Amino acid sequence: MSRRATTLLVVVVLAAALASVAGDGDLLNTGGVPALREFFAAALHPRVDRAFLQVVGDAALTTLAYAVLGTVLSIALGLVGGVLVSQTWWRASGALPRTWVSRWLATRALMAVPRGVHEVVWGLVLLSVLGLDPLVAVLAIGLPFGAVCSKVFSEILDETPRAPFEALRASGAGRLAALLYGLAPLALPDLLSYSAYRFECAIRSAAILGIVGAGGLGFQLALSFQSLRYDEIWTLLAALVVLCGATDGWSSAVRRRCTGSRARPERDRVLGWLIVAAVALVPVSVVLLRLDPTVLVQDRARDLTVTLAQQAWPPEADWGVLVSLSLDTLMMSVIAAALSFAGAVLLAVLAARPADDGRTVARRVLGWCTRQALLFFRAVPSPVWALLVLFVWFPGPLAGALALALYNVGILGRLMAEAVEDLDRRPQRALLAAGVSPARAFLYAGLPTVWHRFVAYGMYRWEVIVRETVVVGVVGAGGLGRLLAEQTASFHYAGASATLLALIALTFLVDLTSAAVRRSGSARLSSRAVRSRSERAPGYRRSPRTL
Amino acid sequence: MRLFTFHLAPVRHALALSVCLAIALLTSACGTSSAAEPDPVLRVGAIPDQDPEVLQRLNDKLTRHLAAELDVKVEYVPVTDYTAAVTAFRVGDLDLVWFGGLTGVQAQLQVPDAEPIAQRDIDAVFRSVFIANKASGVEPFDDTAGLRALAGHTFTFGSETSTSGRLMPQFFLAEAGLALTDFRGEAGFSGSHDSTVTLVESASYDAGVLNEQVWEDRLADGSVDLEKVQEVWRTPTYHDYHWVARPDVDERFGDGFTDRIRDTLLALDPANREDSEILELFGATRFIPTEASNYQDIEKIGREVGLVR
Structure with a gap:
């Protein structure tokens, strides 16, 4: 796609989406301002008595443990899946091109299945197979994240220089051996970097998985939320902010040391210890959750799986209705993605702290405040945002989009700020030396070089937003999420499986679209990318990856 | 090109250690879980609509009372979501649950012979x-x-x-x-x-x-x-919340156990301070008997609305 065609397409889709979700009449509701004020006023007097802090502390540990084990599982699945979904692996199989390409496409499509289902939905499905077991939450995070990891890991493997791999193959090494010794070492910094990012996502997921009996901060938040105990909600949110902040800090450090422009992972002692610290959490988590994987192989799990499969298959739906609801969901996700993209670009520029510029004190303070705001945006789960939005916004798809946008601004803004920090500053310095104002220097010499990364992040996030439309039911947003909630509430498994199929199809569609847009963005930069590739240390990653 | 040859050595050690630990844990877990049920635990769950956080966080009052009266081990299982509670009840991970009218019906339909055993005084005229x-x-x-x-x-x-x-x-x-x-x-x-x-x-x-x-x-x-x-x-009145027990509790805890649970709940006395604290967690002044026929209307309406299938 040419650049102009892409721009036109984006504008048309946005306009159509806005037209479809804009309801009749008023949007803003001033009547809810007192309720909103009451909520924020409670931030000044959170509930901090000893008994409650004990509850919150235990819950935070549980959430952390789920996130740790969910991440470990997803990385393990990702390593196996990543190899199986990579072109490198299939190409080296020795089969004819037509055969290996079709096999590769089939495995790739298969990976879209777990990805299209939100962690909360996974939780409910697993609950009906495994019962109330800590494994439910671990698997609910690990399975969909494992599929995401597979996809990203495969892209990493395919982008890694293949010469050592080919050399080993030529000298008779097997596919797996060649991969382990020729490809894996070169890809390791990128694999590590992405795994670190997955961990911070897992913390946020673990925080909303409470409803399926998993416990943790999500469970406590759901409880306090049901009776609107704002003072308790604030204490729990504070715990979430601390937990997210710490994880994000750790993940930033790891990623910067693995794949940043100044990274030397092979010489980095601190990186080693950062990883050891995380790995040490694994056995602690297993003990804390009293995890017992044997439930997976018990007869009950097998029988319940068979029963569930029989109830859920064949899928049953009014396909016409399903298509129209899918469109609603798609439109809502487009608006949410566009809003969060725009907001994130603005905030990221404020939040970034480039290494070497002489920023004024006021600018530093503003930057710090923006970073804390972004942390708050992403630490507050989207169902909470949905209720807050509803205080001052009339119900409808736009309210749903707004709630999702607020949550995702926090995630996108941070990623984009990192991209800005990681930027080659030389062109900007040249302009500054010529007397151009800092803002202008950034606009003309900074922004153009990070823009393709911004777009890539935004596109990846869009796919996630499609899934997340499932968890903002309170706003009367309709779409597939509403239908799915109704079907799970009435245990209509055949209907739910049809709705999930629609969501999976939607995810795959968005995946294809975003891949096409990202390609059109990076094509323009390819000449530069090729040049810079030769200048970088091995393992430096050109294209950003986050989901 | 030297990649990860030395400085990630601590990672390898930690990995090896955690693998050993995991294996040790797994084997010990297998040892305990494969045994038959020598000392069965009554798993109780409850989701009141009002101030749910109070009951979920103060549940030891209820479990201690039930354990003392019934002379079995009682474990409280926190769940906030009714759909999740019904599912857990169906697969047998919850033995005794405080359900709403509709979810109680869903539970009884999914577990044949599950019995509603008690409701609050106010639930008959909700x-x-x-x-x-x-x-x-x-x-x-x-x-x-x-x-x-x-x-x-x-x-x-x-x-x-x-x-x-x-x-x-x-x-x-x-x-x-x-x-x-x-x-x-x-x-x-x-x-x-x-x-x-x-x-x-x-x-x-x-x-x-x-x-x-x-x-x-x-x-x-x-x-x-x-x-x-x-x-x-x-609205006019209807039946709502009630306790439902799984049919296999008699088998697991001895004949007549369901009746003993019922009696224990009905015996909670608002005049007794400890009892009244438990009743208060449920917003009840007393528990009274109930039976499946009380919920036929709810089932019928549930089917009309599409929430019972």
């Missing part, structure tokens, strides 16, 4: 309250047909499977000839009774419906702004 924002122009009315005044307004239920916040109100709306499509926009699901009050008070929704008990409670503690929101109608 009602829902329709409320409206004063600025919406919806005025109080006194019969089911009056619900038609809600047409063209925005409206929110409580949570999807709530009997008093969803099922019965939807039934009465249907009786009045009002379809969900007659509201302005999609009907909302606020998620809880308290949220419904707040969202109607803030005029985010013109009108909503909630459980009588929560409404009375909010009126009593003065946390409702009656300048902004008013009660427009109270």
Whole structure:
């Protein structure tokens, strides 16, 4: 796609989406301002008595443990899946091109299945197979994240220089051996970097998985939320902010040391210890959750799986209705993605702290405040945002989009700020030396070089937003999420499986679209990318990856 | 090119250590879990609609009482979601659950021979309250047909499977000839009774419906702004919350165990301080007997509304 065609397409889709979700009449509701004020006023007097802090502390540990084990599982699945979904692996199989390409496409499509289902939905499905077991939450995070990891890991493997791999193959090494010794070492910094990012996502997921009996901060938040105990909600949110902040800090450090422009992972002692610290959490988590994987192989799990499969298959739906609801969901996700993209670009520029510029004190303070705001945006789960939005916004798809946008601004803004920090500053310095104002220097010499990364992040996030439309039911947003909630509430498994199929199809569609847009963005930069590739240390990653 | 040859050595050690630990844990876990059930544990769950956080966090009062009276091990399993609770009950991970009217019916349908054993005194004559924002122009009315005044307004239920916040109100709306499509926009699901009050008070929704008990409670503690929101109608009475036990508890804990649970619950005495604390967690003054036939209407309405299949 040419650049102009892409721009036109984006504008048309946005306009159509806005037209479809804009309801009749008023949007803003001033009547809810007192309720909103009451909520924020409670931030000044959170509930901090000893008994409650004990509850919150235990819950935070549980959430952390789920996130740790969910991440470990997803990385393990990702390593196996990543190899199986990579072109490198299939190409080296020795089969004819037509055969290996079709096999590769089939495995790739298969990976879209777990990805299209939100962690909360996974939780409910697993609950009906495994019962109330800590494994439910671990698997609910690990399975969909494992599929995401597979996809990203495969892209990493395919982008890694293949010469050592080919050399080993030529000298008779097997596919797996060649991969382990020729490809894996070169890809390791990128694999590590992405795994670190997955961990911070897992913390946020673990925080909303409470409803399926998993416990943790999500469970406590759901409880306090049901009776609107704002003072308790604030204490729990504070715990979430601390937990997210710490994880994000750790993940930033790891990623910067693995794949940043100044990274030397092979010489980095601190990186080693950062990883050891995380790995040490694994056995602690297993003990804390009293995890017992044997439930997976018990007869009950097998029988319940068979029963569930029989109830859920064949899928049953009014396909016409399903298509129209899918469109609603798609439109809502487009608006949410566009809003969060725009907001994130603005905030990221404020939040970034480039290494070497002489920023004024006021600018530093503003930057710090923006970073804390972004942390708050992403630490507050989207169902909470949905209720807050509803205080001052009339119900409808736009309210749903707004709630999702607020949550995702926090995630996108941070990623984009990192991209800005990681930027080659030389062109900007040249302009500054010529007397151009800092803002202008950034606009003309900074922004153009990070823009393709911004777009890539935004596109990846869009796919996630499609899934997340499932968890903002309170706003009367309709779409597939509403239908799915109704079907799970009435245990209509055949209907739910049809709705999930629609969501999976939607995810795959968005995946294809975003891949096409990202390609059109990076094509323009390819000449530069090729040049810079030769200048970088091995393992430096050109294209950003986050989901 | 030297890659990860030395400095990630601590990683390798830690990995090896954690693998050893995991294996040790797994083997020990296998040892305990494969044994038959020598010392069965009664797993109890409860999701009250009112102040759920109080019960979930103070559940040891209930478990200690049940354990002492029934002389078995009792474990409280925290769940916040009714769908999750029904599922856990079906697969056998919860033995005794405090369900709402609709979810109790769903549980009884999914576990044949599961028995409703007790309800609160107020559950035999439960009602829902329709409320409206004063600025919406919806005025109080006194019969089911009056619900038609809600047409063209925005409206929110409580949570999807709530009997008093969803099922019965939807039934009465249907009786009045009002379809969900007659509201302005999609009907909302606020998620809880308290949220419904707040969202109607803030005029985010013109009108909503909630459980009588929560409404009375909010009126009593003065946390409702009656300048902004008013009660427009109270539904006729119906049966709501009740305890349901799995049929296999008699087999696991001995004949007549279901009856012993029932007796223990019914014997909770509001005059006794410890007992009354437990009753208070459920917003009850007493538990009274109940039977499956009390919920036939709910099942019928559930089928009409599409929540029971």
